[in-house]
Amino acid sequence: MSARYFILGAGYSGKAFARAASGAFPVAGTTRSEAKFDALRRAGIAPVAFDGTDPGPALAALAETTHLIVSIAPGEQGDPGLDLLRNAPPRALGRLRWIGYLSTVGVYGNHDGGWVDETSECRPVSRRSVLRLAAEQAWQHRAGGLGLPLAVLRLSGIYGPGRNAFVNLENGTARRLVKPGQVFNRIHVEDIAAALRLLAGTAAAGVYNVTDDEPAPPQDVVAYAAGLIGVPPPPEQPFETAQLSPMARSFYGENKRVSNRRIRATGLNLGYPDYRAAHRAMWEAGTWRGDAGDGRSAISGTEG
Numbered sequence: 001m002s003a004r005y006f007i008l009g010a011g012y013s014g015k016a017f018a019r020a021a022s023g024a025f026p027v028a029g030t031t032r033s034e035a036k037f038d039a040l041r042r043a044g045i046a047p048v049a050f051d052g053t054d055p056g057p058a059l060a061a062l063a064e065t066t067h068l069i070v071s072i073a074p075g076e077q078g079d080p081g082l083d084l085l086r087n088a089p090p091r092a093l094g095r096l097r098w099i100g101y102l103s104t105v106g107v108y109g110n111h112d113g114g115w116v117d118e119t120s121e122c123r124p125v126s127r128r129s130v131l132r133l134a135a136e137q138a139w140q141h142r143a144g145g146l147g148l149p150l151a152v153l154r155l156s157g158i159y160g161p162g163r164n165a166f167v168n169l170e171n172g173t174a175r176r177l178v179k180p181g182q183v184f185n186r187i188h189v190e191d192i193a194a195a196l197r198l199l200a201g202t203a204a205a206g207v208y209n210v211t212d213d214e215p216a217p218p219q220d221v222v223a224y225a226a227g228l229i230g231v232p233p234p235p236e237q238p239f240e241t242a243q244l245s246p247m248a249r250s251f252y253g254e255n256k257r258v259s260n261r262r263i264r265a266t267g268l269n270l271g272y273p274d275y276r277a278a279h280r281a282m283w284e285a286g287t288w289r290g291d292a293g294d295g296r297s298a299i300s301g302t303e304g
Contacts, residue, residue, distance in 0.1 A: 006065040009072035015043035052080035074135040111256040149205035156211035160189035162290025165225035176219035179239035188272035
């Protein structure tokens with residue numbers, strides 16, 4: 001049986017996965033808005049409308065699917081992707097061989113700058129991370145009931161073309177907030193795509209931190225990018241005096257160093273093991289602006 005992939009929530013990471021596949025296998029993906037159909041097609045994704053209310057088109061695509069990638073964030077009303085599978089007739093799941101669930105390292109919560117791996121205690125702080133951990137567990141239960149391998153990919157802060165420090169410097173939103181001892185891990189979107197391809201290809205199951213090698217202070221990333229393009233970085237600003245949205249401030253309430261040892265042990269070779277290698281490559285290749293539809297920046301998490 002030839003592989004056919006279906007992405008629930010074909011956003012930034014989903015499009016990167018399809019581009020990397022380069023037509024090696026069919027990829028379909030959902031979006032809430034038909035206005036985004038053309039962007040999905042440009043990425044090599046057959047668009048499917050799915051807003052959680054009319055499951056018909058998604059069920060039709062699911063019936064042809066061998067590998068399912070879930071990138072829909074759960075909400076207070078539940079997880080639309082999980083509801084889709086719960087309500088799917090058996091014939092719609094007959095070809096399914098593997099499920100990949102894109103989660104976030106936010107489920108670990110705060111560890112005061114200490115190292116965490118897949119065996120570490122999850123103590124999520126924000127409501128969105130609490131919901132994400134519950135969704136992980138629900139997907140594990142559902143996949144177990146179907147007898148299918150499920151890989152949970154816990155992603156660090158996602159960046160890449162269209163979402164990076166260069167973009168923020170260009171549009172004037174770059175800031176160098178300094179909170180002593182604060183570090184974040186990151187992951188380039190193309191390394192997410194590579195991890196998905198590897199785990200799906202081996203029908204791997206379990207939890208994997210998909211993250212770079214180097215947790216680093218966020219202000220260092222901005223300074224490095226500014227140096228590459230020869231502009232002065234924005235001045236450093238104490239975190240305590242910064243005006244931030246509640247969501248942005250909540251990210252700084254979680255401080256940890258995330259180990260990628262387990263995903264590395266699968267044979268994954270990160271194309272961008274740290275922020276310096278990634279920004280240097282994007283600048284030299286001229287790819288940092290990316291697609292117009294991918295131009296917002298992200299700190300952590302997955303697409304909704």
